[in-house]
Amino acid sequence: MKIREDFLPLSRPSIGEEEINRVVACLKSGWITTGPLCQEFEEKFRRLTGAKYAVSVSSATAGMHLALLALGISAGDEVITPSMTFASTINMITLLGARPVFVDIDYGTLNINAVLIEEKITGRTKALIPVHFAGAPADMDKIGDIARKHDLVVIEDAAHAAGTYYKGVPAGGFGSMAIFSFHPLKNITSGEGGMITHNDDELEKHLRSFRFHGIERDAWKRYGKGGNPDYDINIPGFKYNLPDMQAALGLAQLARLSEFNSRRAELVAIYRERLAGLSGLELPGSPVYAHDHAWHLFIVKVLAMSRERLMEKLSDYNIGYGLHFPACHRLSYVKKRFGSKNGELPETERAAGRILSLPLFPGMEKEDVHYVCEALREIFVS
Numbered sequence: 001m002k003i004r005e006d007f008l009p010l011s012r013p014s015i016g017e018e019e020i021n022r023v024v025a026c027l028k029s030g031w032i033t034t035g036p037l038c039q040e041f042e043e044k045f046r047r048l049t050g051a052k053y054a055v056s057v058s059s060a061t062a063g064m065h066l067a068l069l070a071l072g073i074s075a076g077d078e079v080i081t082p083s084m085t086f087a088s089t090i091n092m093i094t095l096l097g098a099r100p101v102f103v104d105i106d107y108g109t110l111n112i113n114a115v116l117i118e119e120k121i122t123g124r125t126k127a128l129i130p131v132h133f134a135g136a137p138a139d140m141d142k143i144g145d146i147a148r149k150h151d152l153v154v155i156e157d158a159a160h161a162a163g164t165y166y167k168g169v170p171a172g173g174f175g176s177m178a179i180f181s182f183h184p185l186k187n188i189t190s191g192e193g194g195m196i197t198h199n200d201d202e203l204e205k206h207l208r209s210f211r212f213h214g215i216e217r218d219a220w221k222r223y224g225k226g227g228n229p230d231y232d233i234n235i236p237g238f239k240y241n242l243p244d245m246q247a248a249l250g251l252a253q254l255a256r257l258s259e260f261n262s263r264r265a266e267l268v269a270i271y272r273e274r275l276a277g278l279s280g281l282e283l284p285g286s287p288v289y290a291h292d293h294a295w296h297l298f299i300v301k302v303l304a305m306s307r308e309r310l311m312e313k314l315s316d317y318n319i320g321y322g323l324h325f326p327a328c329h330r331l332s333y334v335k336k337r338f339g340s341k342n343g344e345l346p347e348t349e350r351a352a353g354r355i356l357s358l359p360l361f362p363g364m365e366k367e368d369v370h371y372v373c374e375a376l377r378e379i380f381v382s
């Protein structure tokens with residue numbers, strides 16, 4: 001086959017006229033940091049999830065930090081999470097002095113295996129952090145039952161899950177906390193950014209205050225006409241607010257979420273059809289329960305050659321790829337600090353050595369998917 005001249009990336013954000021117009025309007029408005037557009041973004045996102053509150057933040061990592069902090073997670077506590085997640089979660093748990101306790105995954109979906117959670121619960125366990133991996137929901141009924149039985153908080157890592165539904169319930173709509181990401185690779189972007197959704201009046205106060213230095217009133221209210229610029233701080237906080245400039249982009253993207261996710265599903269259907277039966281490559285598994293997949297990522301497992309070799313070959317064809325994720329319990333500092341061992345999480349390790357994310361983004365043409373599939377056939381058959 002003829003090699004394409006331009007590089008096909010793993011992902012590319014879809015930025016149209018509406019996104020540009022909204023950002024430009026914000027730039028011209030005289031107020032570009034956190035203000036009314038953030039408020040509108042929070043309200044629209046809150047409605048998407050059905051949660052009582054939505055708090056915008058500068059990234060999902062910041063959101064996770066604030067959530068753990070607001071829940072009082074600290075030294076000596078344990079937090080249950082899959083090792084197959086982005087390292088930011090493990091970093092935040094560790095930086096608060098707590099301990100990540102890893103649960104194995106389902107090899108097919110890469111989601112936490114809920115059946116294995118209970119055996120990891122101890123008197124020190126405070127929270128469970130399932131990940132809706134690649135846009136496929138974790139088994140929230142089972143996870144909710146376990147959390148209620150052991151009086152644990154659930155924080156959904158919904159970084160991949162804007163528009164994911166589990167048995168008709170949206171990610172973020174399970175009555176617990178959820179963290180979304182708007183990094184440029186994600187299903188919708190605000191450049192960088194994130195959202196915490198939750199239902200707790202007390203947490204709401206803490207999250208908003210921790211988000212901005214510990215100051216309880218929003219800056220745009222303090223600096224508005226007749227505002228009082230004075231403030232007090234009861235507990236020191238961080239600088240994790242989302243600027244309106246970015247909320248403007250997020251709002252335009254949120255309006256297109258269904259369009260984007262339908263397109264992703266359409267492209268995935270082509271991948272599935274064209275790659276079916278190609279030995280040497282395993283396609284992503286599907287959760288057994290009813291769900292709507294947000295298809296943040298299309299992750300295959302490489303069987304018939306080393307992943308490094310396949311990455312080299314894909315580069316020869318001008319095709320990009322990603323790795324989501326190196327298993328966290330095998331990261332150097334995690335091994336050193338928490339003594340995690342090889343062989344501890346067999347399904348995670350089996351998957352971790354094989355996974356590779358293929359290009360998937362709404363602006364991708366069907367022909368681009370055909371091209372990737374044809375290249376893979378050539379690579380594996382020759």
Ligand SMILES: Cc1ncc(COP(=O)(O)O)c(C=O)c1O
Nearest residue numbers: 059060061086088159181182183
């Ligand atoms: C599963 C998961 N959790 C959390 C994050 C952190 O998101 P952010 O980059 O917005 O901090 C990511 C980002 O890649 C992720 O994939």
